[in-house]
Amino acid sequence: MYYTKDTILFLNGKFIKAVDAHTDLYSQTLHYGFGAFEGIRAYQTMNGVKIFKAYEHFERLKKSCALVGIPFNYETEELVQIAYQLLEKNELSDAYIRPLVYCAPNMQLTQPSEVYLMMCTWEWEKYHGADRQLKMCISSYQRPNPNSLKMEAKVTGHYVNSILATSEAKVRGYDEALMLDMNSNIAEAPGANFFLEKDGVLHTPSLGHILPGITRQTVLNICRELDIPVTERQIKPEELESADSAFLCGTAAEIVGIESIDAKPFRKPWFDSLGASIQEAYKCQVLEKSFSYVII
Structure with a gap:
C-alpha cells in the first residue's frame, strides 16, 4: 500500500x-x-x-x-x-x-x-474517504493532561492515545472518536481538530489540550476571509444537542463533515452547513484556485 x-x-x-x-x-x-x-x-x-x-x-x-x-x-x-x-x-x-x-x-x-x-x-486519499460524513462517538479515552507532555509537539508516542480511541470507536460500530479533555470539555478527534456550528457561528476548542493543527489555522483564516464568525473556547459535550452541524479538519482528513455523534444526527444537512462552504474554499486554496465565488 x-x-x-x-x-x-x-x-x-x-x-x-x-x-x-x-x-x-x-x-x-x-x-x-x-x-x-x-x-x-x-x-x-x-x-x-x-x-x-x-x-x-x-x-x-x-x-x-x-x-x-x-x-x-x-x-x-x-x-x-x-x-x-x-x-x-x-x-x-x-x-x-x-x-x-x-x-x-x-x-x-x-x-x-x-x-x-x-x-x-x-498516494493516499482522504483519511476518512471521499464525500462522506462521519458517524462519531464520545470516546472513553481522554486527551492527556497538558502537564504530562508537550501537547503542541507532534510526537510519535502521543499517538498511542489516538490509536486506542479510534480502535474503540470502530469496535463500537462508529467511524471515529471524539475525545474530551481532563476537564470533560470537547478536545479533538484522534487525528483531527473539531469545529461546531450553531446559529451561524463556528466554535472550536481553544488551545491547551489539543494539537494546534495547521489545517485548523487554515480554517480560521478562511473564516476571516469569508466573514464567518468563529470563536475559540471551551465546549461542553452537552452543547452537541443544540448544534446545527460539525466537522473535522486535518492534513490527512482535509475537511470532513460529521453526520452524527453517539447516533444523534445534527440538525442541518451537511451541504447547507458552514462546514461545506469551508470545505469548498479549502479545496480551492490547496489547488491554488480562487474561492471568491464560495457563497455562505
Missing part, C-alpha cells in the same frame, strides 16, 4: 529504494515512542505540483523536536527541497508526505545524542 519495489525514500542524507531501507532495532523511538513526525500533502495545482503549507509543517517538525529535546539540525528550506525531490523521483503529484525524525539506539530514558531523518511519500 505504501511502497513498491521501485519506491524511493530519503534516509539519512541519501535517496534510496524503500525495499533497501533498514533501521536499528534498538532505536529509542521504536522502544519508547520518542520521535517526531509530520503529515503533509502535495497537490497538482493550477500552477504545478505544490506542497501545501510546506514551510509551516517543517517548522512545526523542528519545533516538536525542540520542545521534547530531540536534536535536529536540518534547515526548513532543505527539508522542503528534499520533499519536492521525493515527489519528482517517485513521479507523484497528489501525494502524502511523511517525514520522521527518529532516535539512535538508547535503552535509557534520556535525551538522544544522535537522531536520523526518514522521509517518504505515497
Whole structure:
C-alpha cells in the first residue's frame, strides 16, 4: 500500500529504494515512542505540483523536536527541497508526505545524542474517504493532561492515545472518536481538530489540550476571509444537542463533515452547513484556485 519495489525514500542524507531501507532495532523511538513526525500533502495545482503549507509543517517538525529535546539540525528550506525531490523521483503529484525524525539506539530514558531523518511519500486519499460524513462517538479515552507532555509537539508516542480511541470507536460500530479533555470539555478527534456550528457561528476548542493543527489555522483564516464568525473556547459535550452541524479538519482528513455523534444526527444537512462552504474554499486554496465565488 505504501511502497513498491521501485519506491524511493530519503534516509539519512541519501535517496534510496524503500525495499533497501533498514533501521536499528534498538532505536529509542521504536522502544519508547520518542520521535517526531509530520503529515503533509502535495497537490497538482493550477500552477504545478505544490506542497501545501510546506514551510509551516517543517517548522512545526523542528519545533516538536525542540520542545521534547530531540536534536535536529536540518534547515526548513532543505527539508522542503528534499520533499519536492521525493515527489519528482517517485513521479507523484497528489501525494502524502511523511517525514520522521527518529532516535539512535538508547535503552535509557534520556535525551538522544544522535537522531536520523526518514522521509517518504505515497498516494493516499482522504483519511476518512471521499464525500462522506462521519458517524462519531464520545470516546472513553481522554486527551492527556497538558502537564504530562508537550501537547503542541507532534510526537510519535502521543499517538498511542489516538490509536486506542479510534480502535474503540470502530469496535463500537462508529467511524471515529471524539475525545474530551481532563476537564470533560470537547478536545479533538484522534487525528483531527473539531469545529461546531450553531446559529451561524463556528466554535472550536481553544488551545491547551489539543494539537494546534495547521489545517485548523487554515480554517480560521478562511473564516476571516469569508466573514464567518468563529470563536475559540471551551465546549461542553452537552452543547452537541443544540448544534446545527460539525466537522473535522486535518492534513490527512482535509475537511470532513460529521453526520452524527453517539447516533444523534445534527440538525442541518451537511451541504447547507458552514462546514461545506469551508470545505469548498479549502479545496480551492490547496489547488491554488480562487474561492471568491464560495457563497455562505
